[in-house]
Amino acid sequence: MESKTPRIRPIDSSDRKLALFIVGKANFESLAVANRQAYSHPLILGTWLLLSLAFIHVMNWWPSSHRGLLGIFGYLKPLPAFASVAVPLMFLIDWNNRPHFEERTQNAIKEKDMHNPVAYYNQSPASGFWILEYGDKFIGLVALDVNDGKRTHKGIIRHFYVEEAFRNTGIQEDLLNHALTHAFDKSSALDSIEATDAPRLIPYLHECYEKSGFKLGRGSQSVGIFGYWKYCTTALQRKDWKRPSS
Template sequence: MVEPSARIRLYRPSDDKLVRFTLGKAVMEGLAVANRRAAFHPLTLSIWVALSSIMVQLLDWWPKPSYGWLGYLAPLPAFGCWAMPTLYLVDWINRPYFDDTVMDTLRRPDIVDIPKYYARSPSSGFFILEYGDNFVGLIAIDASRDSTSTKTLTAKDSTRAGFQGMGTSRVATIRHFYVEEPFRKTMIQNDLLQHAIQHAFAGGDTVQAINAVASPLVDYVQNSLRDNGFKHNKDAGKVGIYRWTVTNVVVRRENWEQSGPKANVY
């Protein structure tokens, strides 16, 4: 029996639905993490306990030992009553950012026509990682003259790409980066990232740096960027109810060529 092998290949038009679904799923994964972390945050737990205790006090639901062990369960309904509103409030505050980010991601010019957009520079590429016939992940690196643009398309111009012509920028950007959860423990995301970095720098001498966004809500991406030489450049904003800091990170050509790990050959 032949063991399946891993490979990184270029995007094909037949990947369109899978890619769009994956990009949306990647963003919403951050919402799940944000909700979980917020729910177990000390401040959230303190508010939950305080509100539940007030309800217990007002309704006189404190434990009643005279009823035996069942009497100690008397406060539980109050804690249960406040658990659901607390979780709902956390999601209600967190969700708009991620909903907007999904729409922003899917409306960007590179998603309108992926092959055409990423063919404008030899240092650009949209790559799919597979293990046998299984989809594992994707990464997109944009070295075009629009590499630093954050433009999104409106309904009026969504049928046209709206980007500049051929050419390579000095600064490339990692637009998308995702690996399916079962494969993250193997650290295969490092191979995917290294492949994209090597492709950008090997496409010519123009690209001198690569930018990416690191979110504390997506640990495996943040760790992979750090492990492959990306350094903090500037804060890129706040996210979630507890205002976690999203950062812009960068790896420079000279640093990568001196000490950066080299990608596996696929």
């Protein structure tokens, strides 16, 4: 039986559709996380409870008890009200959150690097777009852009994603370290590497960045209902980078 081993390889031209799909999937995964967190927010739960009670009162669906077996079902009368209020409330939350994440998705897949990833990331020896695989199975990807590194002395992680089933293994740390080592080794002019971090939405990447020495900056973009979720810039300085032990 052939043994499967994880490997990190450069992207090739046949991977473009996969890369576009994963970039879109990553942003809509964040939408699902945002919706779930909103559903359990105390303010949303309180609103749901108050509206449900008001609906029960208007419909006169308060519990009632009568003698006999059928009387037991009188206690279940309010339940449809809670469900009837929950469904439109969930729809409104998704309706409010969705445009922010759809915009981020469109911006990401329309970026100049996604038109021809192979050509774009071959412009600089320090840049790279890598695919992580286990046998023939896709696990994750990372794209580090250093095309303007000589001028700005800065690299940018444009895309970073690992499939949910593999996140508990910490394989994302190996993928990130591969990209960082490649960039810092190939460009002596590179002083820092930046990435976009969303601690509440993508905690596994936030933890990965922290372990690698990235530090959150001051700037942030609030998205979603109440502006509850923030996208921040996080950066790793060369002096803070620790080469992973082989």
